[in-house]
Each structure stands twice: as structure tokens, then as C-alpha cells.
Amino acid sequence: MKIACISTAQVPSTRAHSIQVMKVTQALAQNGEEVVLYLPGKEPPAWQELADQYGLIEPFEIITLPTRPGLKRLDFSLAGVKSARRWGAQLVYTRMLWVALFAGLRAMPFVLEMHDLPSGTFGPHIYRRILRMKVPKLVVYITAALKTFADQRFGVAARDGEYLIAPDGVDLERYTDLPKPAAARKKLALEEAMTAGYSGGFYPGRGLELMQQLARAFPQVRFLWIGGNDDQVEWWRARLKEADIHNVQLTGFIPNSQLPLYQAAADILLMPYSRAFGGSGGGDISAVSSPMKLFEYMAAGRCILASDLPVLREVLNDQTAAFFEIENFSDLREKFAELLTDGTRREKLASAAKSAANAYSWKTRMTGIMRVMNNTLNH
Helix, strand or coil, X not given: CEEEEECCCCCCCCCHXXXXXXXXXXXXXXXXXXXXXXXXXXXXXXXXXHHHHHCCCCCCEEEEECCCCCCHHHHHHHHHHHHHHHHCCCEEEECCHHHHHHHHHCCCCEEEEECCCCCCCCHHHHHHHHHHCCCCEEEEECCHHHHHHHHHHHXXXXXXXXXXXXXXXXCHHHHCCCCCHHHHHHHCCCCCCCEEEEECCCCCCCCHHHHHHHHHHCCCCEEEEEECCHHHHHHHHHHHHHCCCCCEEEEECCCHHHHHHHHHCCCEEEECCCCCCECCCCCECCCCXXXXXHHHHHXXXXXXXXXXXXXXXXXXXXXXXXXXXXXXXXXXXXXXXXXXXXXXXXXXXXXXXXXXXXXXXXXXXXXXXXXXXXXXXXX
């Protein structure tokens, strides 16, 4: 099938949005679909640069479309749909409400991925109109909680057969045959010590303050913070130095293609989210998020210690992760100490998480989405 993926993601970029878009497009190509990715810009980025950063294997075509200042999102959405139609696209795949609307108005079947609640002046209205369209479509919600919130807030629900709950995923191929923690640390020239790792954005609510407290409480443990932009990393280095904490190593941004080895260097992987936390685009996504690090942690085969957020419980359970009470440092410290001294439990949790990760590959995810979409097209 000829599929036009249309996105305003900045590519290449360190943001989760761009990673997710590239992984989705890659998985469609790996599953044998004929895919073109439409992005805003003047010239498409070099394929090798993208392959190196995102860990891509199967090439796909990228077409960039110029946009007018001040009308970037609207202008690009219309241009992308028009270009896709000229190419002969049989399906439009997007995370953008405007793209889905324009595709539907042209009777083009589409898949719309929902990663947050529609907002702004037009978002809720466009969302309601999209759900009422008669064109073949599929709305993909990344969590069950997101669909529930959307149904309640907007008073309209996607019809049976026109929606799917599909969390984000992971490239399982890149997480096979990872070395043991000590061997991974040796490969990366890291100090040999019990290590707790965190990978991802340094945005508000991600729990970095809690991890700072944890580092102070456990000076014998090395803390590996993977991610953050240059300004964030320098700010935290200064803060940690001022607090006289010297057992935290900040790597800065690590390309997604290299991430598995860094995650494998940890004995425990941390997700200490707050009750409210933001994404790269801002706003509180704590109730509806499907963090990619969750699936990467699982695939890495390491013990996970996470905040007990309901949305994480959609994927994890007490057999695949250890949980602590949200924003409760005393409970975090207690659960962390228990894991440090109980290697058997760490291994049991890690093994169960790695087995569970097999259900969350990007290829499996896209196969499921396309199966439902094909059923819609054939009825």
C-alpha cells in the first residue's frame, strides 16, 4: 500500500516526537509498505545522518515541503495532503489534526495517532469533526486513559472498529545480545560500580530532583543520567557540584541508535515521574503518556523502578517492575535500597520485563494498526 506519513516533526532532532515519527515510518517500510515521509523544510536530511541518529535500517523516501511564515502548521498540512494525493497515496498517516481533517475532506483514508488531548482554539472542534467523518479512518490512542479522557471531555467517541489502543514501542533488534551491566560499563569506559540509570528528557516533573536526593543518600552507587540538551546538562552539573554530589555522571544527548548500550550499563533503570510532568511540547501529559523509555527499559532487560502512575500500570505490573509512591522520597529510598541488596529480585523483574517487551516492537505495533485499518478499508 502507498502510505503518506505527514508530520511537522523537526528531523533530525533530539525530541521524542521526531524519534516516534521516524520509528513509525521505519516500521511501515519494514513491513513492506511503500512509504513517503513528508516534512516541512527546504531540503530533506541526508539518509545516513538519520540512520546513524535514529538507528534506521530500511530506507524510505523523505519529501520536504516549504511553508509560509505564520501559517506553518496549516499551510504544511494542506500542502502535505495535496502532495500525497498527487503521488497516489492510498492512506495518510499522521499525528496532526489538520492533516487528518484535510485528508478526510478529500475522501482520503487516514490513520490519526493521538498522543495528547486536542487543545487550542480549533483542536477540540476539528477532533469532533474528524470522529464524525464517514471516510475510512482509524484513530490510534497511545493509552486507554487518553481515549477515556477524550471521550469524557469532548462528548463524542470513535466508533467501534475505528479506533485502537496502541502504546509506543521499541526496536527489539537493537536490544538483542546486550552485554551484562559490568561489561557494558567497560565498553563505555564507565567506572565499575553498582549503577542506576535514567534516560530521557530533563523536563519538569521527570524526577531529576528525586534522583539528586537519591544520589546523596547512596554515595556508593553511580548514577548515569542519559539525555538533556547542553544548557540543561550544564545547569545540572553546576547544581550537583554546588550540592557536593559527585556520583552522578551526565552524558548529554546520546543518539537513539547508541542508547541500548548506555541503558544496559545500569543495574537499575529509573522512571521517577511526578504527578504532573511535561513533554518536549510542554503541557501536563502525566495521565495519558506512553513514554518510549518505558519500552526501551523493558527491552534492555534491566530492573525498573518507577513511580506508581496509573498510566504506567497499563503496561507494567508488580511482576515486571518495582514501584514507589509518587513524589515520596522516603518510599523511593526504601524501594531502591531493597533492590540494591536483592540481586535475585532484580534479575526476576528484569527477566519478566524483557519477556513482556516482545509484545511492544514497532513492527508488531504497526502490523496491528494496519490490520485494523485494512479491515476498515475492506468493509
